[in-house]
Amino acid sequence: MRIELQQRTAPSAIARLLAPVLALAAAFLLGGIVIAAMGRSPLAALDVYVLQPLSDPWALQEMVVKATPLVLIAIGLSFCFRANLWNIGAEGQFVVGAICGSTVALATHGTAAGAWVLPAMLLLGTLGGMAWAGVPAFLRARFGVSEILTSLMLVYVAELILDYLVRGPWRDPKGFNFPQSVTFDEAATLPFLTDGGRLHVGILMALVAVIVAFVVMGHTIFGYRLRVTGEAPRAARFSGFSEPRTTFIVFAISGGLAGLAGIVEVAGQIGQLKPSISPGYGFTAIIVAFLGRLNPFGILLAGLVMALTFIGGEAAQITLRLPFDLTRTFQGILLFCVLGADALVTYRVRLVRGTPAQAAGRAA
Amino acid sequence: MKRLFTHLLATAAMALVAGAASAQDKLKVGFIYVGPVGDHGWSYQHDVGRKAIEKALGDKVETSYVESVPEADSERAIEQLARTGHKLIFTTSFGYMEPTLKVAKKYPGVKFEHATGIKRADNVSTYAAKFHEGRYVIGQIAARMSKTGVIGYVGAYPIPEVVAGINAYFLGAQSVRPDIKIKVVWANSWYDPGKEADAAKALLDQGVDVMAQHTDSPAPLQAAEARGHFGFGQASDMIRFAPKTQLTAIVDNWNDYYVARTKAVLDGTWKSEDTWGGLDSGMVKMAPYTNMPDDVKKMAEETEEAIRSGKLNPFKCPVFRQDGSEVECKGGAALSDEQVLGMNFYVKGIEDKLPQ
Numbered sequence: 001m002r003i004e005l006q007q008r009t010a011p012s013a014i015a016r017l018l019a020p021v022l023a024l025a026a027a028f029l030l031g032g033i034v035i036a037a038m039g040r041s042p043l044a045a046l047d048v049y050v051l052q053p054l055s056d057p058w059a060l061q062e063m064v065v066k067a068t069p070l071v072l073i074a075i076g077l078s079f080c081f082r083a084n085l086w087n088i089g090a091e092g093q094f095v096v097g098a099i100c101g102s103t104v105a106l107a108t109h110g111t112a113a114g115a116w117v118l119p120a121m122l123l124l125g126t127l128g129g130m131a132w133a134g135v136p137a138f139l140r141a142r143f144g145v146s147e148i149l150t151s152l153m154l155v156y157v158a159e160l161i162l163d164y165l166v167r168g169p170w171r172d173p174k175g176f177n178f179p180q181s182v183t184f185d186e187a188a189t190l191p192f193l194t195d196g197g198r199l200h201v202g203i204l205m206a207l208v209a210v211i212v213a214f215v216v217m218g219h220t221i222f223g224y225r226l227r228v229t230g231e232a233p234r235a236a237r238f239s240g241f242s243e244p245r246t247t248f249i250v251f252a253i254s255g256g257l258a259g260l261a262g263i264v265e266v267a268g269q270i271g272q273l274k275p276s277i278s279p280g281y282g283f284t285a286i287i288v289a290f291l292g293r294l295n296p297f298g299i300l301l302a303g304l305v306m307a308l309t310f311i312g313g314e315a316a317q318i319t320l321r322l323p324f325d326l327t328r329t330f331q332g333i334l335l336f337c338v339l340g341a342d343a344l345v346t347y348r349v350r351l352v353r354g355t356p357a358q359a360a361g362r363a364a
Numbered sequence: 365m366k367r368l369f370t371h372l373l374a375t376a377a378m379a380l381v382a383g384a385a386s387a388q389d390k391l392k393v394g395f396i397y398v399g400p401v402g403d404h405g406w407s408y409q410h411d412v413g414r415k416a417i418e419k420a421l422g423d424k425v426e427t428s429y430v431e432s433v434p435e436a437d438s439e440r441a442i443e444q445l446a447r448t449g450h451k452l453i454f455t456t457s458f459g460y461m462e463p464t465l466k467v468a469k470k471y472p473g474v475k476f477e478h479a480t481g482i483k484r485a486d487n488v489s490t491y492a493a494k495f496h497e498g499r500y501v502i503g504q505i506a507a508r509m510s511k512t513g514v515i516g517y518v519g520a521y522p523i524p525e526v527v528a529g530i531n532a533y534f535l536g537a538q539s540v541r542p543d544i545k546i547k548v549v550w551a552n553s554w555y556d557p558g559k560e561a562d563a564a565k566a567l568l569d570q571g572v573d574v575m576a577q578h579t580d581s582p583a584p585l586q587a588a589e590a591r592g593h594f595g596f597g598q599a600s601d602m603i604r605f606a607p608k609t610q611l612t613a614i615v616d617n618w619n620d621y622y623v624a625r626t627k628a629v630l631d632g633t634w635k636s637e638d639t640w641g642g643l644d645s646g647m648v649k650m651a652p653y654t655n656m657p658d659d660v661k662k663m664a665e666e667t668e669e670a671i672r673s674g675k676l677n678p679f680k681c682p683v684f685r686q687d688g689s690e691v692e693c694k695g696g697a698a699l700s701d702e703q704v705l706g707m708n709f710y711v712k713g714i715e716d717k718l719p720q
Contacts (some may be wrong), residue, residue, distance in 0.1 A: 058447065062440050065440075164719075167522065178458070178482075178523055178524065179521065179522075179523060270436055271462065272462070274436060275552075276434070276436055277436050278436060279434035279436060280434075311440065311444075314430050314441050315448075317428070317429065318394070318430060319428070321428065323401075323431065324400065324430075324431045325400070
């Protein structure tokens with residue numbers, strides 16, 4: 001006896017719509033069981049993890065701040081993933097974007113340079129991310145090298161370059177030799193939306209990215225071409241869509257957005273360069289992209305949900321003394337449920353008697 | 365949009381005030397850890413300190429912690445503690461410096477204690493321990509126990525605190541065996557058992573037969589034990605991870621300091637200050653000397669005592685850089701505290717190159 005997945009000829013539209021909701025419910029149920037097994041009240045955990053943050057303006061604000069880099073990166077990744085190209089190295093493009101953008105901030109540090117500093121930083125950050133993503137795109141298009149490996153390996157190269165810079169040439173001379181750059185001037189810091197808050201202008205960029213992606217993906221020939229390339233590469237080739245060109249474009253989009261996220265994070269949140277500027281946003285964004293099912297608005301929502309698990313997770317540590325590992329476990333459960341639900345919508349699960357050979361014989 | 369947020373923030377502030385009033389009976393003390401409490405090293409030992417507060421002050425206090433907080437993303441976690449009524453907050457890694465200062469500015473009524481930091485404010489104290497004192501002792505032990513004459517060191521990041529530790533370790537080793545050699549591998553992480561173990565294995569493959577570490581998990585020590593080589597515990601007594609080959613461990617003892625600072629907040633005598641305790645104040649302790657001959661043990665105990673009484677300073681002048689030039693002696697008979705806290709050079713005799 002074995003389990004077989006059989007593609008549904010016409011997946012139900014309602015099922016497709018309900019799948020994420022049911023997946024979320026299932027994830028909460030499973031998470032609740034884990035918490036109950038740890039001897040805590042699942043209801044109290046639900047309250048601390050979800051309800052309290054959602055009813056607290058400070059936590060909502062933090063959620064948006066945390067979701068910003070995730071959404072920016074995931075939007076870019078969705079272009080790649082749609083075209084069946086696997087950019088796993090957004091973390092590196094994020095770091096290179098932060099480095100390139102910061103060159104302006106550091107060069108103008110202590111000078112009276114004015115309003116052009118910030119736009120220049122954002123532009124250079126985006127271009128830096130693009131260039132970094134261009135390497136795996138080129139290797140893939142020209143030599144057929146797996147972009148999964150090259151993009152991932154370039155993450156470590158990027159991190160080491162940053163490491164070198166903040167220990168060497170860019171080290172703050174007044175910083176007791178600690179590996180960090182000077183703190184950016186006012187002119188090189190993203191303005192805040194509210195006084196004393198943490199909502200910076202980068203949030204608006206994430207929103208713009210979502211809307212633009214929605215339009216491009218659903219309402220342009222380019223978006224159509226992407227989907228075809230991903231879903232039916234042979235058909236795409238027959239229709240004359242150039243594969244290398246698509247590769248370059250989607251890598252440029254995803255690298256650029258990851259680079260933008262990097263410089264936004266540095267100029268908006270951290271305010272200086274350090275050996276480590278990302279708690280793995282580039283990797284978490286992969287989960288966000290799939291949680292959002294590669295749909296721009298889905299990604300926006302998924303980014304917020306992911307941010308919620310972090311913030312709720314911290315609150316749960318403080319008030320319920322639930323360990324951080326639980327947060328990670330829950331993120332895993334969530335992804336599993338969403339992908340599982342998706343699979344169930346697309347495929348029918350059948351229990352088949354007998355061995356594969358017999359089944360094949362029957363089919364013949 | 366802007367007005368809406370201002371309004372929401374005002375509501376939040378009111379809720380905060382109301383919440384603080386009801387929790388006034390107990391002092392809430394919060395901790396931010398860079399690793400998991402189960403790292404059996406750095407964060408674990410801070411958590412031991414947290415429990416010591418609970419034990420010493422009982423129902424006058426309530427403690428909580430947030431673990432594995434990435435340094436670049438710590439501001440929110442710190443603020444989360446501040447706004448949930450915690451009046452004393454310990455942030456226990458160097459990288460929390462700027463975020464701690466930022467949150468401290470927003471919450472002037474909350475006292476902050478930043479471990480291994482260099483910037484203070486009216487409501488931010490800093491504290492650290494002179495671990496390099498212990499490292500001088502284990503350096504001497506390592507040199508005596510090594511057969512190959514090559515000792516190893518797994519470092520986290522080449523920051524001054526770690527570099528000073530390597531120098532003290534090497535100077536200790538050199539003091540009993542002038543031809544001793546040291547090899548250093550950087551894990552580029554405070555806590556990553558996999559990377560730490562790999563770093564240790566790389567050292568062992570290069571002929572190292574005594575392992576020291578400045579990372580938080582017992583992995584390097586375990587890697588040494590697995591090959592029958594000696595090693596030292598880090599931050600806490602790790603003897604149960606290497607019962608046959610742990611020689612001793614440099615134990616971070618935050619208990620007394622944490623209890624004293626919490627009491628100070630309860631009494632209203634808390635002031636912003638900088639504390640740098642060593643073997644003399646008990647902030648640095650040596651785990652029992654094990655798995656070594658009696659004469660080595662005797663030497664270690666004597667050195668430990670000499671440092672404790674102030675007779676011996678690991679960085680007594682003259683100190684020479686790798687290129688042989690002498691370091692200016694700003695602290696009288698030894699390097700000044702500032703020189704040790706900002707150390708970014710290897711001493712003469714270390715052949716590796718310090719990543720710059």
